[in-house]
Amino acid sequence: MREDVESTARRTLTRSTRILGALQLDGPLVLGLALIAVYGQFVLYSASGGDWNTVVRGSIRLCIGALAMLVCAQIKPGQLRRLSPWLYLVGLVLLIIVDAIGYVGKGAQRWLDLGLFRFQPSEIMKLAVPMACAWYLRERALPPDGKTLLILAVIILVPTLLTIVQPDLGTGLLILMSGGLVVLFAGLQAWIIALLGGASVAAAWGGWYLLHDYQRQRVLTFLDPQSDPLGAGYHIIQSTIAIGSGGVTGKGYLQGTQGQLEFLPERSTDFVFAVIGEELGLLGALLLLALYLAVVARALYLASQMRDTFARLLSGCLATIFFVYVFINAGMVSGLLPVVGVPLPLVSYGGTSMVTLLAGFGMLMALHANRKLAA
């Protein structure tokens, strides 16, 4: 009898492995992503004040993301590689169009209205830039030499700057980082890293004068939230109160006063991590963090198994940038980093980042499934 159950379980497992294999999906990675997504929808119900509509719409978005992942997982590595420069160029053109519209309309412009949905070209760039970098590096000897680095710098910095002037500092920096990560994985020499580090400190110093007022304000309030407790500092103060008052075990699901009584702003979008901290406590936050780390670890492991440079660099970048999202969001919500509009991956409600992220993981799994092949 018991053997029967065991064998049934084993058979189910083998069958699912086979299905996943056929779909070029990686079991542990999909499981990790699915757990995060389910956890996210569970929290979202509370964070939206018990609104089923939000959960339903969130789940629909999740399904679209899953579909994108599934589609991307079917792309052959060679196709993906050849697609890279074209995707990058299309993204660049769209970015310029958006900037031009924004310039004419004299206001912030981040998206193109395609009638059915709004579409952010900068979101494509989060994928297109690392793809283009990996594509370019594939033909070059590693670690990259000076000329290669110069061209990479152009590939990365042009879309970064075009995004920052929208103005969207947060996404711009993420694009910069995703490209940078590819270069780092390509084996950028330590002395250059040190040099760039020094240069970026200097640039940050000089960049201060180029920032918009609201961006400077964000930095200032990050350094001293109490200086403007009802204005820009309000978000950080309220989110740290929410997390801190959650304690180890939390106030209980749907019991977070900061979130439920709306003291916490943007509680279902960028600040949803504070709801987790408040209602589910340190344990709830650690559980989520553990799931994220598991996903990142698995993705990095898959990347390290790949034989092709393009596949390896792109996969390494996609795995690491996922953690960067998590760290920036959680760091911002807990008061470690300034407030930049970065959603918590797979949990925050709204935005198109979920689709991009899952598409990225789809590519990663496609590359892994065909790891023996040269891309």
Add this chain to the structure above:
Amino acid sequence: MAARGRIKDLWREQRLFEQRAITATVLIGLLAAVLVSRLHWLQVQRYDHFTDLAQGNRVRVEPLPAPRGMIYDRSGAVLAENRPAYQLELVREQVKDVEATLAELVDIGVLDPDDLDFVRRAIRSRRPFDSVPIRLRLSEEDMARFALHRHRFPGVDIRTRLARHYPQGETAVHAVGYVGALSESDLERVDREEYAGISTIGKIGVEGTFEDALRGRKGSRQIMVNAQGRPVDREAVLDEPLRTVAAKHGADLYLTLDLEVQRVAEQAVQGQRAAIIALDPRNGEVIALVSRPGFDPNSFARGLTRAEFAALNDDLDRPLFNRALRGTYPPGSTIKPVVALAGLEHGLVTPTTTRACPGWYSLPGSSHRFRDWKRSGHGSVALIEAVAQSCDIYFYALATQLGVERLQEFLGRFGLGGPTGLDVGGEKSGLLPSPAWKRSAFKRAEQQVWFPGETVIFGIGQGYMTSTPMQLAQMTAVLAMRGASHRPRLVRALRDPVTRVETPVPPAPLPTVQLRDQADWDVAVQSMVAVMQGGTASRAATGAEYSIAGKTGTAQVFSIAQNARYDESTISERLRDHAWFIAFAPVEAPRIAVVVLVENGRSGSGTAAPIARSVMDAYLLRKFPPAPGEDVDTAIADTGDGE
């Protein structure tokens, strides 16, 4: 060029990537550790701190103002009560832009643009989390209008509050006082914490003096609020224990005032500038306290507009001025019985000592003639006749004999020259002049000398001497009780409105005025009886069913004290003498002492005495004149004789 020629070393690149992946893993681990330690710091180390902050966010302590105590007259008629009223209140810290909000409230018509300055000051003077009334007594229409736009005004809400109401209107306003809007200066001298949720404070009279007893002790209630500051009823979901501390009701006050007598007194001086005080000489209870013209205290409780206040404040008849306690006038002949007593006490005269009254008096070595009010004089008069006829010459001479020091000292024993100690306070001291006073009051040496002629007119209550009606009432009470007296008081008892336990305020005896010979009191009283029987006020005593002792007086008006804005026709009226009358009754067992002052009333006997008579009739006989406007037939039927 060398780089281009470099050959890709696939194994080396693979190892390079693995190294970098390991570095990345380590870095990720470090950053994750940073996150975890941050969470640990927030959620474990600083847990208590943030719990307090979260608690402070969602739990707001709302003050529960205590219902203000009621005020009753001696027989339980309501003088001041509380009525529910709707008002608009604003909490500053919940309003993003106060100016814009006020402007919008003006736009939708629930706020008067003229009140904006006052509202702004009121908001500024309160703490940011206090609910500040910005518009009192909303009409149904205003409430409907606000309700329609309510979503536009976070931090502004309609509240039901108990508002003070004075059902008797103007009656006894100067005794009861009123509550008015709590001003910035009020807030500086009171405990702000106690006034959270209260918008008014007792300003004068009983309301002012007994503010602490009437106000009670405020309670508090914890309420859960959302980020907009709106109370939320989520206790079922959020499971929060909320505490409520009940307010301690303010004490009810029972006054000594007799509302019916008060009304009679007020009616008697309707349209005049006058003051009346009636005391029970046996215990100092104030039966009536009138200062006319008056004003409606409800207008203050409701909140005066600046124009309304200016109209009251600038009125030439000064309705806000409490003549009974703060009006200082030369007492005139009303002090003659006491001056006569001083003569008896110091052995300068006996009841039978006569003095010739030729109609004038001169000091030795002076040709200046001090005139009697009756130019032909009174002939030869003894003490009783001198008081009864109010012979000035007799008292000129007696004052000169006594000298200013003795005169001042003796009058001082009767409570003149200082406040009587009435429990509501606010009294003026008047003035008992003396050479010492003159030295300190004047700057120039030649003005500091006390002239003998000043002593002469002091004897008939003229010159520098001034008294308030309250002081003369107290003097009359001392005469009535032959030296015994009590501190005058308006509050008879306090009552706890919940337990209904009454705490009487016991009468406070004052030191008895001691005379060498107790029989002198009878002489003085006899002289005042003579005033009513064949003396200056005999007409006012006609047909009285009880015996009355009284004294008339007139106070000369030397100049118009206030601003010179009177028009030609009223100047002469304002320069007329003030009319005084003091009296007590029944003589054998006094139950009431009355003082009447009518500004520019000319004649104590003709104007003031009949008013005192009607007050005594009302109190002693419960006989009330028909109210104005009452049906004539019933009025005749009531009085019976159809005169």
